[in-house]
Amino acid sequence: MRQYLLLMSLFAFLFMACGGKKEKNKTSPITRVAPKKIDPLKDKGVGPIKSLKLTAIDKKLAEKGKKEFEANCTACHKVDKNYIGPALKGVTERRNPVWIMNMILNPEVMVKKNQLAKELLVKFNGAPMANQNLTEEQARSILEYFRTLK
Amino acid sequence: MRLKHLLLLMSACLIGITFSCKPPSEKGKISTTDVASRVYVKPGEYDEFYAIISGGFSGQLSIYGLPSGRLLRVIPVFSQDPEKAYGYSEETKPMLNTSFGFIPWDDSHHPELSMTDGVPDGRWVFINGNNTPRIARIDLTTFETAEIIEIPNSGGNHSSPFITENSEYVVAGTRFSVPIPQKDIPINTYKENFKGALSFISIDPKDGEMDVAFQILMPGYDYDLAHAGKGKSRDWVFFTCYNSEQEHSLLEVNASQKDKDFIAAINWKKAEEYLKQGKFKTMPAEYLRNYHDDEKQMAFSERKSSVKVLIPSDCPDLVYYLPTPKSPHGVDVDPTGEYIVGNGKLSSDMSVHSFTKMMEAIKNKEFETTIDGIPVLKYDKILSGIVKQPGLGPLHTEFDGRGNAYTTFFISSEVVKWDVKTKEILDRQPCYYSVGHLMIPGGDSKKPWGKYLVAMNKITKDRYLPTGPELTQSAQLYDISGDKMELLLDFPTIGEPHYAQGIPANLIEPNSVKYYKLEDNHHPHVIRKENEARVERKGKEVHVYLGAIRSHFAPDNIEGIKVGDKVYFHVTNLEQDWDVPHGFSVMGARNSELLIMPGQTESLLWEPMRPGIFPFYCTDFCSALHQEMQGYIRVSPKNSKTKLKWSLD
Numbered sequence: 001m002r003q004y005l006l007l008m009s010l011f012a013f014l015f016m017a018c019g020g021k022k023e024k025n026k027t028s029p030i031t032r033v034a035p036k037k038i039d040p041l042k043d044k045g046v047g048p049i050k051s052l053k054l055t056a057i058d059k060k061l062a063e064k065g066k067k068e069f070e071a072n073c074t075a076c077h078k079v080d081k082n083y084i085g086p087a088l089k090g091v092t093e094r095r096n097p098v099w100i101m102n103m104i105l106n107p108e109v110m111v112k113k114n115q116l117a118k119e120l121l122v123k124f125n126g127a128p129m130a131n132q133n134l135t136e137e138q139a140r141s142i143l144e145y146f147r148t149l150k
Numbered sequence: 151m152r153l154k155h156l157l158l159l160m161s162a163c164l165i166g167i168t169f170s171c172k173p174p175s176e177k178g179k180i181s182t183t184d185v186a187s188r189v190y191v192k193p194g195e196y197d198e199f200y201a202i203i204s205g206g207f208s209g210q211l212s213i214y215g216l217p218s219g220r221l222l223r224v225i226p227v228f229s230q231d232p233e234k235a236y237g238y239s240e241e242t243k244p245m246l247n248t249s250f251g252f253i254p255w256d257d258s259h260h261p262e263l264s265m266t267d268g269v270p271d272g273r274w275v276f277i278n279g280n281n282t283p284r285i286a287r288i289d290l291t292t293f294e295t296a297e298i299i300e301i302p303n304s305g306g307n308h309s310s311p312f313i314t315e316n317s318e319y320v321v322a323g324t325r326f327s328v329p330i331p332q333k334d335i336p337i338n339t340y341k342e343n344f345k346g347a348l349s350f351i352s353i354d355p356k357d358g359e360m361d362v363a364f365q366i367l368m369p370g371y372d373y374d375l376a377h378a379g380k381g382k383s384r385d386w387v388f389f390t391c392y393n394s395e396q397e398h399s400l401l402e403v404n405a406s407q408k409d410k411d412f413i414a415a416i417n418w419k420k421a422e423e424y425l426k427q428g429k430f431k432t433m434p435a436e437y438l439r440n441y442h443d444d445e446k447q448m449a450f451s452e453r454k455s456s457v458k459v460l461i462p463s464d465c466p467d468l469v470y471y472l473p474t475p476k477s478p479h480g481v482d483v484d485p486t487g488e489y490i491v492g493n494g495k496l497s498s499d500m501s502v503h504s505f506t507k508m509m510e511a512i513k514n515k516e517f518e519t520t521i522d523g524i525p526v527l528k529y530d531k532i533l534s535g536i537v538k539q540p541g542l543g544p545l546h547t548e549f550d551g552r553g554n555a556y557t558t559f560f561i562s563s564e565v566v567k568w569d570v571k572t573k574e575i576l577d578r579q580p581c582y583y584s585v586g587h588l589m590i591p592g593g594d595s596k597k598p599w600g601k602y603l604v605a606m607n608k609i610t611k612d613r614y615l616p617t618g619p620e621l622t623q624s625a626q627l628y629d630i631s632g633d634k635m636e637l638l639l640d641f642p643t644i645g646e647p648h649y650a651q652g653i654p655a656n657l658i659e660p661n662s663v664k665y666y667k668l669e670d671n672h673h674p675h676v677i678r679k680e681n682e683a684r685v686e687r688k689g690k691e692v693h694v695y696l697g698a699i700r701s702h703f704a705p706d707n708i709e710g711i712k713v714g715d716k717v718y719f720h721v722t723n724l725e726q727d728w729d730v731p732h733g734f735s736v737m738g739a740r741n742s743e744l745l746i747m748p749g750q751t752e753s754l755l756w757e758p759m760r761p762g763i764f765p766f767y768c769t770d771f772c773s774a775l776h777q778e779m780q781g782y783i784r785v786s787p788k789n790s791k792t793k794l795k796w797s798l799d
Contacts, residue, residue, distance in 0.1 A: 070679055070681075071668075071678060071679055072726070074679055074680050074681060075679070075680040075697060075699040075702075075704065075724050076699060076700075084699075084700075084701075084702065125774075125775060126773070126774035126775060127700065127701065127773065127774070127775050128700055128773050128774070130699065130700055130725055130726075130727060130730070131726075131727040132725075132726040132727065133665075133726045133727055134726075
């Protein structure tokens with residue numbers, strides 16, 4: 001009987017040693033947290049732009065921005081109506097200007113990490129915001145043009 | 151009893167557990183001597199070298215990573231490729247034009263990288279079309295064929311396109327001698343009428359543009375392979391030849407009669423002097439040069455009508471013959487430029503000539519005889535040494551930059567390593583099976599990177615799962631960093647690979663183009679914004695200017711097309727990001743799809759045959775809404791009055 005007990009404990013030890021390793025590999029349960037209420041006018045998004053100082057509208061810059069917008073964005077965006085992506089009239093009243101620039105410059109990361117961008121992606125049936133590889137300067141001029149669309 | 155049983159059961163369980171408990175990684179553990187770890191490139195990581203491997207009778211060129219042996223891309227060069235619309239799109243059709251008209255196929259042989267100071271620089275790679283003599287230049291920033299030039303007066307462009315030390319010329323020697331100029335004569339007048347042309351194609355150092363600078367009309371032998379000199383021998387190019395018997399039938403027997411054939415040594419600097427002095431003949435010759443215009447994003451053909459020819463008997467010191475046993479195949483010059491290896495494929499020994507001795511023999515006029523004005527140097531005056539009984543059927547040699555040469559032996563199916571100076575054999579490894587060419591990264595340059603050797607085999611037989619009568623072609627990777635060669639990997643190749651080039655990834659990767667800038671796209675049918683999309687009719691020709699962006703075409707509804715029209719779809723990919731190609735295909739198109747890179751415009755001709763509604767769609771999965779990227783074309787009968795209109799709503 002003592003032999004039997006010894007073997008039993010050895011068996012149990014081996015079993016545990018073996019099973020214990022597997023235990024470690026178990027993934028921890030996913031924690032689901034309700035999304036925070038986001039103020040779209042304060043959310044700056046993720047990307048190269050951290051802050052912006054806006055002054056009175058620079059008409060020249062806005063004109064340049066209009067051209068850039070037409071050359072790079074109009075395949076998917078219209079001013080007055082939703083198209084492949086959202087209508088852009090009044091966008092500066094709905095979004096923080098930093099967020100807008102980051103959405104132009106860093107769309108792949110934005111739709112993965114930013115809640116507002118994620119929601120837009122779903123709303124527009126998963127149509128991805130194309131990265132047109134614009135410079136910060138180009139994106140800034142487009143933002144200026146957007147400021148005139150009210 | 152019960153206890154005994156229990157104990158037995160327990161021990162059985164224990165044994166079972168101990169075995170099953172062993173983690174799986176231990177079972178297949180990679181030891182340091184395991185070769186798998188040396189060819190393993192982790193998912194997401196890059197290979198160390200690009201291998202640029204000839205596609206043989208596929209007519210293409212393939213790009214592999216080394217050491218993994220992973221196939222990265224097949225570049226269409228001499229053959230149509232419906233996947234990439236090469237030779238089907240309006241932009242690329244001219245690339246396959248020749249003086250014989252449009253040709254959809256060739257047999258591509260020897261890739262050769264452009265060089266700066268005798269070292270591959272990663273700008274371009276050249277490859278020869280063997281059947282209808284041509285040389286192609288591939289741009290290694292885009293991995294696309296940029297230019298193809300036809301070689302006149304040639305009859306099988308095999309001894310090409312080997313390059314000089316600073317990419318001054320690529321050479322193109324003819325395997326088949328033919329009457330020059332071509333004429334209708336009996337074949338048995340071979341000896342009197344047939345000549346072999348060795349062509350020197352100049353490379354513009356700025357943009358790579360090729361031009362047949364001059365040809366040398368040689369005796370009517372078969373010019374088999376070539377390599378340029380380097381360092382001290384940089385002014386020379388060496389060509390092997392067989393069939394110095396000048397036979398025209400049953401060459402298998404008749405062209406193997408003589409003990410020695412030749413390596414022709416050509417002094418191209420001397421040729422330039424003669425050209426300057428005007429000692430050339432201008433011969434009429436019809437050939438084409440096709441080139442890709444980067445701004446217009448399309449290929450154009452240009453017709454040429456003459457060529458400058460040098461005759462050796464008029465040009466002393468231009469050519470010498472180095473007697474070499476026996477039907478030499480490859481000719482390979484070591485990194486120092488001193489040793490010229492003649493791979494005499496029917497000889498039991500290998501002759502290695504010395505460049506220094508060759509120059510002395512020329513100075514001292516040590517000539518055996520003269521053939522058509524070409525002095526034949528005395529064999530024993532130029533010989534550096536003999537590699538004795540190295541194997542059967544030597545074909546090609548490459549170098550590792552550490553004083554060693556590696557030669558392939560077709561008949562005895564092996565690679566043999568030997569010392570270039572002492573000619574001593576150091577190692578031999580079998581190949582599976584019947585090796586032809588071999589490649590060491592930089593192995594035909596002044597500074598080989600060494601490390602690996604790729605053997606390209608003619609026969610695979612039982613090496614892979616069988617796929618019916620036709621089996622895959624194959625390459626084998628050896629580690630040559632140690633004293634002994636070690637076989638690491640077999641990997642399949644496309645077509646029968648003839649030669650390859652290897653180059654460190656960092657000489658190419660940083661220059662790889664990611665997308666084409668729309669603002670630099672000056673294609674005559676480009677649209678740069680979606681609102682430029684339109685349909686225009688010019689008589690029976692209809693031009694559809696389509697924009698493509700994730701995930702729609704503009705326009706996507708087109709009406710007013712009629713049976714008998716020639717409809718050109720000019721599709722511009724409006725994306726400006728890496729790896730977002732769009733495809734385009736239309737039902738009943740009798741050519742291929744289009745595959746349009748970001749910022750690029752490509753055109754497909756469609757000739758509707760019957761009335762109805764015909765769909766078109768994007769073939770390259772571009773986004774979650776790719777399946778929505780589609781459109782309709784309404785085709786009306788020939789004489790109908792349906793108005794031309796288009797829309798996108």
